[in-house]
Amino acid sequence: MTLVQKQPDITYxxxxxxxxxxxxxxxxQRNSNIGLPTAFPSKLSGPLVWEGxxxxxxxxxDFTLSKPQLEEIDSALAKFKELNKPIGFVSKETFPLPNLSHDLRKQAQVLANGRGFFVLRGLDVDRYSREDNIIIYAGVSSYIGSVRGRQDSKKIDGERKSSMLNHIxxxxxxxVAGNIGAPAYTTDKQVFHTDAGDIVSLFCLxxxxxxxxSKLAxxxxxYNELAKTRPDLIRTLSEDWAFDGYGNVEKPYTTRPLxxxxxxxGNVPEHVIIQYARRGFTGFLHLPRSKDIPPITEAQAEALDALHFLAEKFSLTLDFQKGxxxxxxxxxxxxxxDGFVDAPGQxxxxxxxxxxxxxxAWETPEPLKERWDELYGDVTAEEQVFPIEPRIRGGAGRT
Structure with a gap:
């Protein structure tokens, strides 16, 4: 008699x-003699290792913009609008910040080689239209990462159109409530996860x-905690997992490590990268995990929980303000x-x-290269779309 593996009792x-x-x-069932995978570090060090x-x-x-820096942003906004071009053409060249750019590049170093995050503060979003806020956001961000990633992409009349901006x-x-398959479009809490790509940026309107x-970890x-106390979970995380294709007929699921x-x-330092979103293995709301793909294992379920609860233990809560x-x-x-409560007008x-x-940029691991190419490969200014109003992006809701 063949036992059919079932999805563990685990939710988002x-x-x-x-x-x-x-x-x-x-x-x-655990083999206490199982150690770390070959060549994996027993401990990572440096400024990227921190606790809240x-x-x-x-x-x-916190990097608070000064009055001259805000004036420079206003000047760059005016210069870009004079070009009368779509937002996809926003770049360091079309949104010039001759002085602020030096400070922004220092912060880019902090992202790549320092603590891994910073908060730009001081923009008065109420002074600008929604479109102007998006132009400013894209313009300032071009000094942090000059390549924007596709968050959704499809062909319209034979031409590729890619949404570069997503509303949370x-x-x-x-x-569209009945189509929601991601907590980003609800007031629910979002558990610890990563997005796709090198840098994720959020602008609070x-x-x-x-x-x-907002919380970071x-x-x-x-990794250091797991390497010290549960090396078997490091091994589990470094093995292949089945990622849900959400109804993709050609690729019902793909496999790669987390x-x-x-x-x-050479000149490349050692890196450990964890890329995962829990909902892809548990489902969320109207987008449950597909039943016709391999379920995750009990060990993988334990690993997912370990990532979340350790991240929570070592996390930092940011005072994320408007602007x-x-x-x-x-x-x-x-x-x-955290979950939240809205009110009309707020x-x-x-x-x-x-x-x-x-x-x-860090070197992209081989298993991530296909996905990274989908995000960043040959992005053109012409294909870029910046939705003014919120909508559910592909892969985050039922179609």
Missing amino acids: HPDFEKYQLRTERLKA SDFGEKTPW KDLSQTS NTAVQGGA SSWRV LHHTPAH DIQYVNNLSLFHAR ERHLIRLWLRDPEL
Whole structure:
């Protein structure tokens, strides 16, 4: 008799009690002699390894724009609008910031080689139209990552059109509510995860009445804890997982590891990269995990919970204010947000860019190259679309 493997009892919202019970249940099956995969580091070091408690009351990540810098941004906005070109043509050349650019490039170094994040503060979003805010966002961000990533892409009349901007906003009270398959479009909490790409950026157009706190955690600190206490989970994370294709007939699912190790070679330093989003393995709301693809294993379920609860333990909560732009190294940090409450006229609304800085970019692991090419490969100014109003992007909702 052949036993059919079933999906473990795991949901999008981590349950600490279930996690503990699963860990205890699997303990008897675990080989205590299993060590780290070959050549994987026993401990990572450097400024990317941190805990929220390390910072105390200090906020070294805040970069507040001065009056001259804000005036320079206004000047760049005016110069770009004089060109009468679509937003896809925003670049360092068309949005000139001759002085601020030096400070922004220093912050880009912090992303790649420092703590891995910073917050740009001081923009008054109410002074600008929605379109102008997006132009400013794209223009300033071009100095952090000159290549923008596709967040959705399709062909219209034979021409590729790619959405480079995504709105993070509650749509659960709108006509598309029945299609939502990602917490980004609800008031629900988002558990720790990564997005796709090198750098994830969020621009706060408005905050909620209550809640919605933004949280970050060092995935390198999480790695160190697992390497020390549960090397078997490092091995589990470094093996292939089945990623849901969400109804893709040609590719019902793809496989790759969640954890990638790049040994030091030449001028390339050693890196460990964890790329994952929990909902892809558990489903969320109206987009459940497909039933006709391999379920995750009990060990993988334990690993997912371990990532979340360790990230939560070592996390930092940011004071994310209206007008702030948050830039995060998506290769070394996890991010999350608390649930929130909106009210008419005060609805939490973020917009997001995925960026890549060719000058400082980390080497992309082989299993991620196909996905990275989908994001960043041969992006043209003409194909870029920047939606003014929120909509559910592909892969984040039922179609």
